[in-house]
Amino acid sequence: MDFNQEQLAAIQSDARNLLVLAGAGTGKTRTIIGRAKWLVSQGVTPERIAIVTFTRRAANEIRSRLRQSAGTEAAKSSTGTFHHLCLRIMSARRQWFGFENLTVMDRDDQTHLMRLVRGELVGKNAIVPQAAQLISYYSYARNTNQPAIDYLRKFSELDESTQQTVLKIFAAYRMRKQSRAYMDYDDILHRFAKVLHDDATVRKRVCSRYDHVLVDEMQDTNPLQWLILQSFAEYCHLFCVGDDAQSIYAFRGADFRNVHSFDERLENSQTLKLEQNYRSTQPILDVANWLLAQSPLGYEKHLRAARGDGVCPQLLDFDSDLEEAEWIAETIKQRRLEGAAWSEHMILCRTAYSARPIEAELIREKIPYRFIGGMGLLQMAHVRDLLSVLRILVNYRDELAWVRYLTLWPKIGEVTAARIVERLAASETAEAAMQELAQALSKRPEIVELPAKLQALGDQPAAAIQLARELLEPILERKYDQWDQRKRDLVLLERLAENHRSISGFLETYTLDPISATEVDNDNQPDEGIVTLITVHSAKGTECEVCFVPAAQPGNYPHTRSLSDPDAIEEERRVLYVALTRAKDELYISRHLSRGYGRTSWNAAAGAHYFLGSLPAKLVQTKSRFAATQDWWDDGVIG
DNA sequence: GCCGTCGTACTTTTT
């Protein structure tokens, strides 16, 4: 691997703590991998290096690139997301963390449990925010490590007494999690951070197992994650890579200003910059640079393309989202005919929702694709139905799974299920719970037998899924329309499970970082290539030859929901910046006027803040959709 | 209490 001087300086730095401010496409991942390899070459044991990323995809990428270029030795480092690493360490050292077998809750579980608790406490009180909103308050407060009340006072518009009610709901939610052996995403980080912070002995035992901690996407760390890093900093060298202009996770508590205070917070630290962009051609970077230069925040960023000049980005307008989708699919197909691989195309959507017409078009045109960032496989109703049985086996106190499983059966509704679950959850052991169940449902043996049969399979997730699918099929078939389609998802699920040796491990992995159905579907296919349809948030860290940024009209950049908050608007600018800087060779920005049933999708306020409203004409080539298909006047031979 | 049906509103981003 060749590195430029800036990269080499970072890789070989002997600073105790190093922050590398690396602009888009400047070789962030390369530098992290280079650092790991260099450390190993200097005699550091791979096991004493931890590499922390934000997504499983990034972790996988680093792991496989390490294996490819440095052999299995360097790949022995612990690579994973914050959540994975914390969980792995906590379950390996249970006694230090007071850790028992807990079920990880995903977003849906959290919302359901919160809805339950909220209902019990305040009924249909319309003044108290809905469960989803409550979860987002609760989670944000914890990720920013501040008391919930402080956050509510500062950022919610709730009156004092409602705030107190909300606090009571939070307390009840916490108790409920505890009694049902649940942990949510934040519990993982919080528990880990707290023990490390409070207990110097454990801190030493845990952190001194590593010499080097390498952190990717540093700009997206939130205060809770910072706390964890500070504990490690006592015993390890930190090597953090990030870009303040690509911080797009403020809603999760990240504050990109964190990277600016890096050297104030950590002694013996140094900051380096990577500014040479190797990914894109200059015309693409010109648009991105222009966008950032319009920001009042002053990023002091000006990406320079090592590759030099290239094709000018195009800006296209369409009447509707459907026409836009058609054009994208057509263009990709055309390029494919001209010899391009499917995999050279990426479509970057602001929202998973807005990707749907495009997905429909890709399906219609039979273009192979994967969709990253949309509805995960494990979030689909029928998949959750099936998984509820597996969850029961892992944690007999899993209230949400029990209710889900029991209400699948005829004549058992929410009320009956809740009554049964109350008895089960009070049991001391799983065996006692199963006996309770048998007693409560003595007239419905089939309901009790199903989990027992699965239990007999032991820790074989794939076999368990297969059996559960067979046994539940009559019920599910009746419950859902288009069962044949949905059934495919369960087959995919089974395939996904084949790589896992324990049910709990399988559930944990994909709860922590969900995977979409199309990703699994394409997993085993030969890599002749597929098109990537992806949300911008999921696309950070990736790149592609030809990128489409559809729906780039007012109301989406910035998104209408963020117009009231100047900070949020600037975050939206960074989202668009991330989207634009994914492109290596060609960039197609497109907009549409109406969607769905002819509604106009933005208002005057959205127009006033619109980022591309003042885009200089010389930066892009503007084309009408007809110009792109000018062969209307084609007079060549047909066929 | 269960369950089917109808109306409504809502769709940012994710570990």
Added chain:
DNA sequence: GTACGACGGC
């Protein structure tokens, strides 16, 4: 297009 709440029949 879907997900949830309200309603009423059984």
